[in-house]
Amino acid sequence: MPSVLIIGAGLAGSLLSIYLARRGFDVNVFEARGDMRRESMSAGRSINLALSDRGIAALREVGMDEYMLAEAVPMTGRMIHSPDGQTRLLPYSGRSGEYINSVSRAGLNIALMNEAEKYPNVQIVFNERCVDFDTKRGEAAFASGRTMRAGTVIATDGAGSAVRKAMMNGGVERFEFSQSWLDHGYKELHIPPGDSGSFLLEKNALHIWPRRRFMMIALPNFDGSFTCTLFLAHKSDSAEEPAFDQLTSEDAVREFFEREFADAVPLMPTLVEDFFANPTGNLGTIKCFPWSIGGRSLLIGDSAHAIVPFYGQGMNCSFEDVRVFDQLVEEHGDDWETVFDAYGTLRKGNTDAIADMAVENFYEMRDAVADPVFVRKRELETTLEQTYADYFSKYSMVTFREDLPYSVAKEKGNAQDALLMEICSKTEDVSSLDLADVRERLSQI
């Protein structure tokens, strides 16, 4: 059977190896890091992730959805924490059964690798870092000195992809590439479980402390703890504007958190230690094209389109990549050039759309959830979803409609948002609105 070399055994690479193994390909996966099942190591970025319908759909096809959801914590809405400590739940959807799931990144990655290795035609090789890719010969070179060729090479080596770099550095003519960074970085912090594993905040919510220029979020973990992420500007021009470059002493960190997140501080006994021990990560968007070189290689997942995490879709989108790719393999077999071309044509508009929506959602989470007009709009959308089974907000289209391309969700969702924000800016009380009239106006979009 034809062979496939996958570079990177992260989330997309591990899932892809299962899909390809099921189709009978001989699959070698070369991973830069050691085996996280045997060595204690950080899972990399973000301890937990929001898994939603697009990701679940891809896991379902290989029988992994129920297994993963059994260890997930459902999150039914955003719990907004005001500066005065008041909280308010904004449901993600007006329909019951529509929620997102907090899963462990390492747990998911390990489960996918374990599943992949059940197939005799899959081999995962660790501590093999790809350092170059010969785009003419289709040959990958590794730091160990090894070189590898296969029927084709699929790069799932994440945002810093070595294969993409080779394509960019002259390997592909007129290769388009763009990278843009947010001024904000992120740092992970920790809320431990309470007595006998209890949750010290509402368990079934994604918690947000929106503070306009910055925010903190917290996602529940299965063991009763929460992983918090502070999103804050790297640098600030004024003393009044908080930024990472100002939080350089224990006192400054304590004072900042006590002022901005007073209700969370008593739950974070290791706040200061964690703050200085954990790295500050960067947040950026990478777009590039083409993703393939003839039938010799293809980029999938973050290697092709790294996005900021504010829609909780990077992994979900990468899993959807794998599912769409597999449908094309079903159609065209190992005619890789045809599969890769069709894949790029189908996916590029959609991955660009989610990349743009993810940046927009940063501003929504940071600023808008604290804006009364936006809060009224979410209230109205929830009522619309409760009343009309066929109405989907932009968030719902992205998160709960695996059948709808991201590009459609973006176009339709933005038009809906503009209309609803206009309606909600003119009333203080959304319950006084004529719902049927609002629905009628929305249906004309």
Ligand SMILES: Cc1cc2nc3c(=O)[nH]c(=O)nc-3n(C[C@H](O)[C@H](O)[C@H](O)COP(=O)(O)OP(=O)(O)OC[C@H]3O[C@@H](n4cnc5c(N)ncnc54)[C@H](O)[C@@H]3O)c2cc1C
């Ligand atoms: C703070 C944060 C929060 C996030 N939250 C969410 C969320 O809630 N929901 C969601 O859907 N997405 C989320 N994401 C996005 C998600 O993490 C990524 O989209 C997803 O991990 C992409 O999977 P991947 O397999 O393409 O890349 P990765 O998961 O990065 O895997 C790449 C793999 O390749 C390996 N590798 C790298 N370089 C080489 C090399 N040269 N040779 C060999 N191997 C290599 C790496 O070690 C790794 O195992 C978040 C991201 C961040 C940064």
